[in-house]
Amino acid sequence: MAYYEEDDLGRFSEVGKHRPDLFEKFMAWYEACQEDGALSRREKALIGLAVAHALQCPYCIDAYSQACLEAGSNMEQMTEAIHMASALRGGASLIHALQAHNSVNKVSM
Amino acid sequence: MISKALPVIPDGATQRARAAVGFDEKLAAHGLGLRRAGVVETLQVNVGKLCNQACKHCHVDAGPKRTEIMTRETAGQVIAAVRRFRIPTLDITGGAPELNPSFRHLVAEARRAGACVIVRHNLTVMFEPGQDDLPEFFRAHEVEVVSSLPYFLEQQTDAQRGAGVFRKSVEALRRLNAAGYGREGGALKLNLVYNPVGAFLPPSQEAIEKDFKRELLARHGVTFDQLYTITNMPIRRFLEYLRRSGNEERYMRKLIEAFNPATVEGLMCRTLVSVDWTGRLFDCDFNQMLELGVAGELPQTVSDFDPSLFEGREVMTGAHCFGCTAGAGSSCGGAVAVGD
Numbered sequence: 001m002a003y004y005e006e007d008d009l010g011r012f013s014e015v016g017k018h019r020p021d022l023f024e025k026f027m028a029w030y031e032a033c034q035e036d037g038a039l040s041r042r043e044k045a046l047i048g049l050a051v052a053h054a055l056q057c058p059y060c061i062d063a064y065s066q067a068c069l070e071a072g073s074n075m076e077q078m079t080e081a082i083h084m085a086s087a088l089r090g091g092a093s094l095i096h097a098l099q100a101h102n103s104v105n106k107v108s109m
Numbered sequence: 110m111i112s113k114a115l116p117v118i119p120d121g122a123t124q125r126a127r128a129a130v131g132f133d134e135k136l137a138a139h140g141l142g143l144r145r146a147g148v149v150e151t152l153q154v155n156v157g158k159l160c161n162q163a164c165k166h167c168h169v170d171a172g173p174k175r176t177e178i179m180t181r182e183t184a185g186q187v188i189a190a191v192r193r194f195r196i197p198t199l200d201i202t203g204g205a206p207e208l209n210p211s212f213r214h215l216v217a218e219a220r221r222a223g224a225c226v227i228v229r230h231n232l233t234v235m236f237e238p239g240q241d242d243l244p245e246f247f248r249a250h251e252v253e254v255v256s257s258l259p260y261f262l263e264q265q266t267d268a269q270r271g272a273g274v275f276r277k278s279v280e281a282l283r284r285l286n287a288a289g290y291g292r293e294g295g296a297l298k299l300n301l302v303y304n305p306v307g308a309f310l311p312p313s314q315e316a317i318e319k320d321f322k323r324e325l326l327a328r329h330g331v332t333f334d335q336l337y338t339i340t341n342m343p344i345r346r347f348l349e350y351l352r353r354s355g356n357e358e359r360y361m362r363k364l365i366e367a368f369n370p371a372t373v374e375g376l377m378c379r380t381l382v383s384v385d386w387t388g389r390l391f392d393c394d395f396n397q398m399l400e401l402g403v404a405g406e407l408p409q410t411v412s413d414f415d416p417s418l419f420e421g422r423e424v425m426t427g428a429h430c431f432g433c434t435a436g437a438g439s440s441c442g443g444a445v446a447v448g449d
Contacts, residue, residue, distance in 0.1 A: 010362070042316060069305070072312030072320060074262060 009059045042071035049078055050085035125399060126343035126351075128361045128428035135431070139370040143378070143424045149416035150380040153200040153441065154179070154187050155394060156209040157386045161234050164257075164270045166304065166347040168398050171204040178204075179386040184211040186388055186412045192222040194416050200381070200441065202229035202394065207240055220250045227253045229441075232281035233274055244288035253298040254290060255337070255441075256282075261324040265306045282331040291333040300335045302443075308356040310367060310436050311338035314444040337443025340364075342395050342432040364431035372438030375445035378424045384411045392424045394441075395432075401425050 016023030034044060045067040052060030068078050136142060157178035160171035191199055199219040206212050206228060219226050228247065235243050247254055258278055259269050266275035282299075285291060291299030301321065305311055318336035325331045341347045343360060351357040382403075383391040388411045391397040404423050408414055438445035 040316065041313070066309055069307070069309045070312055072317040074260070074265065076262075 004058050006062070009062055012059075040071075042068075042073060045071045046073060046077065046081040050081040053082050054085040054089055126348055126357065126361055126428045128365060128431060130365055132426045132428060132430040132434075135365070135368055136373065141370055141373050143373060143376070143426060143430075145419050145422050145424060146379040147420050148380065149194075149196065149382050149419055151198040151200050151377075151382075152187065152191060152196045152384060152411075153202060153381050153394060154215070154384045155202050155386060155397060156184070156204070156206045156212060156215070158204045159208045160204040160231065161208070161237050162205070162231055162271055162274065164346075165350060166269055166341050168342045168345050168347060168395055169204060170345045170398070175204065177386050178209055179211060179388075181211045181214070183386070183388040183411070184209075184215045186410075187384060188215065188218040188222065190411055190414045191219050191224050194414070195222075196224055196416070198227060199224045200227040200229070205231050205234040205237075207234050207243060208237070213246065216246075216250050216252060220252075225253065226250065227255055230254050230256050232256045232258070232278040235281045235284065236277055244284050244290065247285075247290070248288045248297060251297065253300070254285060255300045255302060257302045257304065258282075258321075259302075259304050259306050261321050261328070269304075269306045279325075279329045279331060282325070282329070282333070286331055291331070293332065298335075299333045300337060301333050302337045302339055304339045304341055308341075308351060308354070308360045308363075310363065311340055311439070311444075314338040314437060335443070337441075338437070338439070339441075339443065340432045340435055340439035342429050344395055344429050345398050361428065361431070364435045367435035368431060369434055369436060369438060369446055371446045372434045375438060375440070376424075376433055377440040377442070377445075378433075381441070382414070382416070382419060388412060390414065395429055396425055396427075399427065399429065401427060 013023075034041065039047075045064060048060065049064040049068050052064045065078070155169070158169055158171045158175035159173070159178055160175070161173060163172035187199070190196065201212070201215065203209070207230065216226050216228070230243070230247075234240055256278070257270070258266060260266050263275040266278065267273065282291070285299050288297070289295060290297045303311060303317055303321070311317070314336065317338060321336050322332070325333070343351060343357070343364070348357070351360050378392040381393065383394050383397050385391065385397050390403045390407070390409055390411060391401065392403055396402070402409060402425070404425060407418055407422060433439045
């Protein structure tokens with residue numbers, strides 16, 4: 001058995017088998033988040049794609065790659081979103097160098 | 110010729126998509142049926158499968174090697190029907206309809222009969238021998254031009270329609286603009302068609318139209334009137350692509366899950382009759398390619414056509430119909446449930 005199965009994405013609702021009340025609350029919130037608002041569906045799909053890469057969730061990457069295409073985005077725009085997520089991940093690691101500096105400085109003469 | 114011909118897919122009957130749910134079943138589950146409206150507003154005529162392009166998604170399976178082409182006699186029967194029944198709109202498609210020797214005659218006579226004429230013009234045919242005056246011909250006959258341009262970027266357009274198509278299409282758009290087409294507030298209408306470059310649904314028509322207008326003007330200085338979003342139909346060449354790429358099941362599931370009952374009332378098959386190159390009648394161009402004729406009790410050919418007999422009659426359906434009811438819906442005039 002593989003840990004990730006492509007078809008499992010379509011089986012997401014099965015998560016609601018236990019405590020369906022909680023799953024329904026989640027889905028209502030999730031779907032409300034997708035609607036056009038101050039941000040367009042397209043902008044939200046690009047944010048979703050970026051977050052999916054930051055989380056490295058294969059289901060979300062699949063779902064939001066499709067969502068971006070179906071919102072009219074192209075690979076250039078999607079790649080920029082992925083770079084944004086990656087740059088933040090890189091920056092978030094890199095800024096911890098200051099923790100290392102602090103730690104080293106604390107015990108150094 | 111711009112593109113190499115793709116293999117011709119021989120048998121319409123075996124080229125039907127497989128779906129887990131029947132289209133009629135789905136309609137019934139929503140308390141709906143699919144019957145024709147009271148009037149036939151459009152006669153859509155496919156004058157042949159000959160085309161200078163061989164696009165990867167083409168539901169007609171058209172290309173440079175196709176020989177099926179409407180004769181002058183059949184074109185005459187179409188004109189007679191338009192004139193006799195005062196059909197409001199003649200929608201001419203192909204292939205590249207301009208390559209049919211009777212094309213200009215058909216346009217001129219239909220206009221003389223008082224019909225609005227739409228031509229599904231692929232833009233690049235303008236650069237074929239003897240076709241460079243098309244913008245002037247369209248203008249002289251006040252033809253509404255509808256042209257496919259799947260995306261405002263070269264890579265996506267050429268991936269679907271063939272190498273070099275985007276650049277030629279932009280040049281053709283410039284010539285149409287120069288002839289007065291696609292100018293804001295102008296009478297000469299130039300509408301573009303977006304369809305997805307792959308196995309996914311189209312975006313919001315309103316949103317992508319804004320992108321096309323902004324990008325085509327900024328990058329290439331061209332303008333147009335409306336953008337129609339059209340869903341790729343799971344038949345013929347696009348179905349072959351779905352099967353080859355392992356996407357058929359996923360795409361059909363997507364179409365079925367996106368079924369929108371609000372699209373049914375506006376489906377084009379309710380107000381349009383489709384005519385093939387031999388004069389045979391169909392409920393739409395997609396049924397035509399699947400050789401799924403109009404209901405057996407109706408006239409089968411344009412020579413026997415009488416729109417009054419079609420009023421309220423059953424529309425022939427198949428799994429491919431899920432393509433027209435997904436999301437905002439799809440028709441030859443774009444989305445059918447805009448704002449839904």
